[in-house]
Every structure is written in C-alpha cells, then in structure tokens.
Amino acid sequence: MLTHTILRLGPGLAAAALLAMACQDSTPSTSVKGKPNFWAGPPPQCPAGKWTGGGRIDPPGNYDAVDETSGGMPPRYSDGLPPMNGKVTFGFNVFLAADQNTGQCFVQKGEIQVNHHPARVAWHVSIHNGVDDFDNATVFAAVFPDNSGRGFCVVVGLPETFMTARVNANRGFEKVQFEACDNDRGQRQNSRTDAMRWRASGSASGDGGDTGLTYLTGGNIVEHGGP
Amino acid sequence: MNGKSMHWVSGLAVLGIAVGLTAGFAVAGAAQSVSGKAYSTYVNTPLGSSGYSPLAVLPPVSGTDGAEADAAGSALNVAGALSSDFLNSITSGELGTTESGAQSTASAASVNILNGLITADEVVANVMSSVIQDGAFSNADGSTFTNLVVAGVPITSGDAAVAPNTSTTLPGVGYVVLNEQIPSGDGVTSSGLTVNMIHVYLQSLTGATCVLGVCTPGALTNTGEIIVGSATSGVAR
Numbered sequence: 001m002l003t004h005t006i007l008r009l010g011p012g013l014a015a016a017a018l019l020a021m022a023c024q025d026s027t028p029s030t031s032v033k034g035k036p037n038f039w040a041g042p043p044p045q046c047p048a049g050k051w052t053g054g055g056r057i058d059p060p061g062n063y064d065a066v067d068e069t070s071g072g073m074p075p076r077y078s079d080g081l082p083p084m085n086g087k088v089t090f091g092f093n094v095f096l097a098a099d100q101n102t103g104q105c106f107v108q109k110g111e112i113q114v115n116h117h118p119a120r121v122a123w124h125v126s127i128h129n130g131v132d133d134f135d136n137a138t139v140f141a142a143v144f145p146d147n148s149g150r151g152f153c154v155v156v157g158l159p160e161t162f163m164t165a166r167v168n169a170n171r172g173f174e175k176v177q178f179e180a181c182d183n184d185r186g187q188r189q190n191s192r193t194d195a196m197r198w199r200a201s202g203s204a205s206g207d208g209g210d211t212g213l214t215y216l217t218g219g220n221i222v223e224h225g226g227p
Numbered sequence: 228m229n230g231k232s233m234h235w236v237s238g239l240a241v242l243g244i245a246v247g248l249t250a251g252f253a254v255a256g257a258a259q260s261v262s263g264k265a266y267s268t269y270v271n272t273p274l275g276s277s278g279y280s281p282l283a284v285l286p287p288v289s290g291t292d293g294a295e296a297d298a299a300g301s302a303l304n305v306a307g308a309l310s311s312d313f314l315n316s317i318t319s320g321e322l323g324t325t326e327s328g329a330q331s332t333a334s335a336a337s338v339n340i341l342n343g344l345i346t347a348d349e350v351v352a353n354v355m356s357s358v359i360q361d362g363a364f365s366n367a368d369g370s371t372f373t374n375l376v377v378a379g380v381p382i383t384s385g386d387a388a389v390a391p392n393t394s395t396t397l398p399g400v401g402y403v404v405l406n407e408q409i410p411s412g413d414g415v416t417s418s419g420l421t422v423n424m425i426h427v428y429l430q431s432l433t434g435a436t437c438v439l440g441v442c443t444p445g446a447l448t449n450t451g452e453i454i455v456g457s458a459t460s461g462v463a464r
Binding site: 050051052053054055056058087089090091092093095111112113115117120122124168169185216217218219220222223224 | 291292293294295296297299301313315317318319320321322323324325326327328330331332334336349351353354355357366367368369370386
C-alpha cells in the first residue's frame, strides 16, 4: 500500500522512498482500491483524454490555492518536498487510456519537458505503449474537476510509481509528478486561469521540490479529444 | 552543443471511446491546422555562423491529436559573436473539438553578444496561439529578459518584459530590436505570432564615394544578424 505520505519524509529521504516504493506496486490491477486516503476527493475518472500545452509558471507567484487540492491532491510542500520557486518553462502532450480490468487511467503515450531555470535543470519524461521509457513502468494518471468549477485537471504520475524523468540528458533519472489544469475550456484563452504543478524527488538533479499549483504566466493548456 | 533530443506524440486516437468525438471533429473542423517552432540562437555574421539551435519544430497534427517537440543544448559559442548556455526549445500544439492551439518557448542563459555589447542573465521567449468559435488570437505573455544590458545601459533589472519592437541603435554595428513581434493571420480564423527576444541587425555603410570633392552618400546594408530566443506559434481553421 502506497500513499502520498512517502513524500513527507523530507527531500533527502523522499527520493529513496519514492524509488523503493515504486518497486512494490507497479501494476494497474492493484492500485486503485489502495488509494482512498490520497484520493479523498472525487474518485479518479478516466474519460477519453488528450492533453497538450506549454508555457511558463513563476512560483510562488500566481499561486492557485483554490484548485490545488482538487481531486484529493495534497497541498504544496505537505509531502516534505521544499518549494521549487522561480522560472519554470514546460511543454507536454499526453494521451490517456483506461485499464480494461480496473478502469484506472494510465498514459498510453506522452512527452513532458520541464525546465527549472534558476537551477538549470531540465527534466524529460517519455512514455510509449503505456510504459515509461526510462523504467518500463506504467504511468498512472487521473482526471478530475477542479475546485473552482471552471475546468478539469490531469495528474500524470500517481503515487503508485510516480514516473521517471531523465535529468539534463545525462545526469541520471529521478521520480517526478506533473499536473495541469485546463480552466478556460473552449473560451477565450486567459493565461492566468490555466495552471501547472511539478514535483521532483531531486535524487539525480539535486533540485527536488514542489512548485505548487501555479497559474501560467504565459502559454496554454488544452484538454482536447475528451468529454 | 549536446544533449539534443526531440520527441513527439501524434497519430491515432488511443481509445475506443474517443472515436465518436474524433468523427464529430472530422465534420466540424477538417481544415484546422496548428504550427510551432522554437530555437534559442541563430547567428549569421562575418565573424561566424550557427544555424537555428537547438531547434524544435512541431510535427504535423491531425484529427484531435496533439504533439510536442523539444530540444536542448548545454552551451553555444560563436567566437566574437555570441555565447550562451542552458539552451532550451519547446513547442506543442493540439487540435480539439472546441479549441485548437499551439504554444512555443525558447530560452537561453548567460547571453553575451558581440563581446559584451549586449548581455543578459537569461532570455525567455514564450508565445501561444489559439482558435475557438469566437475567433483566433495570439500573445507573447511570459516573454522576459533577466538583467538585460545593451551597450552598457541596463534595460531590465531582474526578470522583466520590454515593450514589443523596442529598437535601439548600436553605433558602428547596426541596431537591435528587443521583443520583436511579428504577427500573422486575420484574427478570425487564423492567428500566429513570432517573437524574437533579441534580434541584432548588423549593418555597414556601402556605396559612399567621393570623386573630385563631390561625395555621394552611401546606404546602410544588412551584413548579418544574431537572434536569441525565438518562438513561433500559429493556428488556422
């Protein structure tokens, strides 16, 4: 049984805990029922989902406090990860699919690039055929309405295994989690309503942290091909 | 330059439950298209040259799909012209039933142009374009310079934006346009935007002659250019 408490151990221990626990539970069929505490909000849903976007956030500015705990997500820093502040740019594209047996959401294919400029760290996640290219594990995801009622959020890399990112092309690999919220669906785009959050263990980058859910300074997030 | 990588996702719908939505889109928006491109640096000068680097180009997107491409470089140095590091380019785009869009980001750190004539701790170009039922539009929100100095004059302190198309003369060199913005599209069914955060135009005086005390003025001609932080996005339906 894994819970989000593994990130409460502090930055140093969190990375080791992430890796160790990822090895304990990595199959879709054993995960959903073991997550009632983490998913205290609406249960994870897996509608047909394709999400794409990119842009920039500047935490701790433009903090999206209202939506951060949507779907049972933990408040920023509550898992022991330190603040990840300053300029963050990103781009991503993920296609979701549902496990036929459990109904749980996982990423069929996707690419996520996140750059933390103050630390000069760049993470890349690559997913093909339902598994993470860097550890061959399933990457679980969830889609849920945000607290503000304006849109939906997707979390990629649920606590079962989080997901593995390559760091700066050649600095190794570490566990990460990505969240994006599309809060202006089908309406005139307003950069400051869509939001993004990035959490990294720091085991390879030395730059572990949590941006908190943060409104975009610029860019756009679009849930397309979904409900 | 190293660490370059490019990735994209596109193609078929992955879920059976998406088939109906995809079919609906095919009727409503078959002509939609999105495009994106980003690169951190480009140098074409008598001192030396370097192509678009690192370059990320959005691959073709169809149906209700999306795609992402990124590229990175650890450092670039064209002696006497440009040095920079932590170079990153990202572009992504999507076609949807209610909204389609593209967004691109390019960044470069420790920027030094023409032996210190222009310096910046970091430059970020960020653009997005989107088309919905109400129209098409683009913006460059999030495009900034960190501690930009031009010809010894501080332009930004900390991380800040500069007004679009700010032009400054560089005596003996040419001129520079900061936050150069080049829009496209009609704003109804199409929109696009290119932002070049630093665009140096190198110029020289040619054609000036004096014969028997009669002088003919010459003309400034472009002899090269340097671009740092370029991002482009576009949509059409």
